[in-house]
Amino acid sequence: MAFGDTETQPQTQTPEVVQAKKHDQNGVDKVSHFTPTICVSDSALKFTNVLYNLTPAELYEHALKYEEGSFITSTGALATRSGAKTGRSPRDKRVVKDATTQDDLWWGKGSPNLEMDEQTFMINRERAVDYLNCLDTVFVNDQFLNWDSENKIKVRIVSARAYHSLFMHNMCIRPTKEELENFGTPDFTIYNAGKFPCNRYTHYMTSSTSVDLHVARKEMVILGTMYAGEMKKGLFSVMHYLMPKRQILSLHSGCNIGKSGDVALFFGLSGTGKTTLSTDHNRYLIGDDEHCWSDKGVSNIEGGCYAKCIDLSREKEPDIWNAIKFGAVLENVAFDDHTRLVNYADKSVTENTRAAYPIEFIPNALIPCVGPHPKNVILLACDAFGVLPPVSKLNLAQTMYHFISGYTALVAGTEDGIKEPTATFSACFGAAFLMLHPTKYAAMLAEKMQIHGATGWLVNTGWSGGSYGSGSRIKLAYTRKIIDAIHSGSLLKTEYKKTKVFGLEIPSEVEGVPSEILDPVNTWSDKNAYNGTLMKLAGLFKNNFETFTNYKIGEDNKLTEEMLAAGPHC
Ligand SMILES: Nc1ncnc2c1ncn2[C@@H]1O[C@H](COP(=O)(O)OP(=O)(O)OP(=O)(O)O)[C@@H](O)[C@H]1O
Numbered sequence: 049m050a051f052g053d054t055e056t057q058p059q060t061q062t063p064e065v066v067q068a069k070k071h072d073q074n075g076v077d078k079v080s081h082f083t084p085t086i087c088v089s090d091s092a093l094k095f096t097n098v099l100y101n102l103t104p105a106e107l108y109e110h111a112l113k114y115e116e117g118s119f120i121t122s123t124g125a126l127a128t129r130s131g132a133k134t135g136r137s138p139r140d141k142r143v144v145k146d147a148t149t150q151d152d153l154w155w156g157k158g159s160p161n162l163e164m165d166e167q168t169f170m171i172n173r174e175r176a177v178d179y180l181n182c183l184d185t186v187f188v189n190d191q192f193l194n195w196d197s198e199n200k201i202k203v204r205i206v207s208a209r210a211y212h213s214l215f216m217h218n219m220c221i222r223p224t225k226e227e228l229e230n231f232g233t234p235d236f237t238i239y240n241a242g243k244f245p246c247n248r249y250t251h252y253m254t255s256s257t258s259v260d261l262h263v264a265r266k267e268m269v270i271l272g273t274m275y276a277g278e279m280k281k282g283l284f285s286v287m288h289y290l291m292p293k294r295q296i297l298s299l300h301s302g303c304n305i306g307k308s309g310d311v312a313l314f315f316g317l318s319g320t321g322k323t324t325l326s327t328d329h330n331r332y333l334i335g336d337d338e339h340c341w342s343d344k345g346v347s348n349i350e351g352g353c354y355a356k357c358i359d360l361s362r363e364k365e366p367d368i369w370n371a372i373k374f375g376a377v378l379e380n381v382a383f384d385d386h387t388r389l390v391n392y393a394d395k396s397v398t399e400n401t402r403a404a405y406p407i408e409f410i411p412n413a414l415i416p417c418v419g420p421h422p423k424n425v426i427l428l429a430c431d432a433f434g435v436l437p438p439v440s441k442l443n444l445a446q447t448m449y450h451f452i453s454g455y456t457a458l459v460a461g462t463e464d465g466i467k468e469p470t471a472t473f474s475a476c477f478g479a480a481f482l483m484l485h486p487t488k489y490a491a492m493l494a495e496k497m498q499i500h501g502a503t504g505w506l507v508n509t510g511w512s513g514g515s516y517g518s519g520s521r522i523k524l525a526y527t528r529k530i531i532d533a534i535h536s537g538s539l540l541k542t543e544y545k546k547t548k549v550f551g552l553e554i555p556s557e558v559e560g561v562p563s564e565i566l567d568p569v570n571t572w573s574d575k576n577a578y579n580g581t582l583m584k585l586a587g588l589f590k591n592n593f594e595t596f597t598n599y600k601i602g603e604d605n606k607l608t609e610e611m612l613a614a615g616p617h618c
């Protein structure tokens with residue numbers, strides 16, 4: 049059978065579909081049949097076996113047999129390689145500009161949505177579909193997004209690799225047998241051709257990678273990258289379009305809930321601690337990366353977690369460590385040839401090593417992954433300049449200022465000697481996934497925080513005692529104590545003082561954290577260097593915010609004015 053009717057929406061056809069190869073006692077291939085409704089194309093070159101919603105065990109067998117670089121690690125995870133691309137390719141992400149999207153979407157400066165036309169999309173789509181049709185087998189996953197049962201989205205992922213199928217099996221919500229039988233037509237489909245490139249001579253293409261979204265067709269095409277995060281984050285972009293249309297806010301955040309029912313959101317750019325800090329032994333995990341906030345409360349979009357593994361330690365992150373077992377996908381890690389023990393310190397393939405596992409691999413995950421309205425909204429920044437306080441309490445205007453700024457400063461590779469931290473500003477802590485203008489999401493967040501009385505916090509999970517090179521990263525144990533004090537409410541009761549340039553309210557004490565580190569100035573031996581670095585960072589914030597000064601948030605101008613005043617003064 050084949051995919052991808054280029055003219056029409058999916059038709060009802062009942063081609064023979066091979067669900068999985070089974071072996072009888074004599075080792076002879078037996079085939080089981082299943083017939084999902086999948087469209088047929090004129091571009092079909094031959095019939096392809098569709099491996100439909102295989103189980104992890106079946107996908108392991110496939111990966112180990114046919115996919116180079118696949119191994120079982122000592123704890124039973126499937127180690128895989130994503131090839132040349134070990135991270136997302138944001139400069140290759142395109143969205144079709146048409147009647148549906150031209151007025152609705154965020155285009156132009158700062159927007160992640162590079163435009164393409166319908167014709168080019170169809171060329172890339174045909175290319176992906178033709179490639180998939182040429183393979184002996186393709187994988188199809190039919191799954192769900194969003195634990196909010198009224199706003200569930202049905203997704204279909206067509207891919208070339210067992211690795212991709214297992215990744216999505218883990219990351220999306222897994223249907224029950226009955227749900228799968230009644231799945232019907234998907235709301236959104238991804239055609240992932242993996243390593244097969246786009247043609248650089250095709251209009252709009254600037255490399256051999258292209259990740260293309262067509263909102264009206266409800267389709268995404270991936271060419272020239274095997275990095276599995278493109279599928280996860282591609283669907284997240286789709287949710288950033290669909291959910292706001294239903295007055296639901298989509299969030300690049302982790303989320304957990306305490307025993308007394310208090311919900312916390314953790315916003316932050318990649319590597320700032322969403323997964324690490326939302327995975328908390330004392331609380332129930334709702335999700336680590338993508339959520340919705342509706343009139344009913346919060347819901348996780350996904351069915352799994354995607355944790356960074358670089359320098360992962362059993363002692364500091366036991367729950368994540370233990371989740372890396374049979375069924376988990378481990379990307380681009382190095383391991384011993386014989387013992388298959390993973391060396392998490394090894395960056396030889398990439399610094400962005402990852403584990404993808406179903407959320408129920410975390411023992412205190414809350415299933416279904418939904419909760420009431422958040423009480424705390426925690427903005428995480430990994431400040432490699434070392435001048436932001438480890439924790440500050442924010443008023444609503446400051447929360448909006450920092451949410452729209454979306455600051456972090458990580459240090460990339462450490463191999464080529466000490467490098468200057470580079471500031472990254474990414475609106476709503478996830479500009480790469482936004483479909484509408486950032487102020488739309490910010491206005492929704494402000495309204496929800498106001499209605500439900502949530503408190504905003506800024507937590508620096510980055511450097512203390514100096515910038516990268518002289519200071520060091522704040523101990524995870526201290527950050528956890530800070531987060532504990534936010535959850536328990538004890539941090540609301542302590543005394544605060546206001547910092548000069550950023551006007552941040554910093555507490556005088558936090559249980560379990562040395563008080564002198566709470567004001568970063570105390571931790572720098574060179575006070576001039578501290579002041580200089582602080583002013584430098586303030587300048588970067590101001591520059592970045594200039595593009596947003598002309599936008600209004602909410603109905604009246606009050607919050608906009610307060611927000612503009614809530615940034616650094618220098
Ligand atoms: N003080 C700290 N607070 C939080 N994380 C820390 C701290 N010190 C070191 N780390 C490390 O920083 C990394 C945080 O990565 P994490 O996976 O939580 O990022 P993330 O925000 O979920 O990013 P992404 O959106 O890319 O998944 C982990 O490797 C963690 O061990």
Ligand SMILES: O=C([O-])CC(=O)C(=O)O
Nearest residue numbers: 136277278281318337354
């Ligand atoms: O999308 C990815 O590849 C990883 C991730 O969570 C992020 O970058 O926010």
Ligand SMILES: [Ca+2]
Nearest residue numbers: 323337354355
């Ligand atoms: Ca994460």
Ligand SMILES: [Mn+2]
Nearest residue numbers: 300317318337
């Ligand atoms: Mn993320």
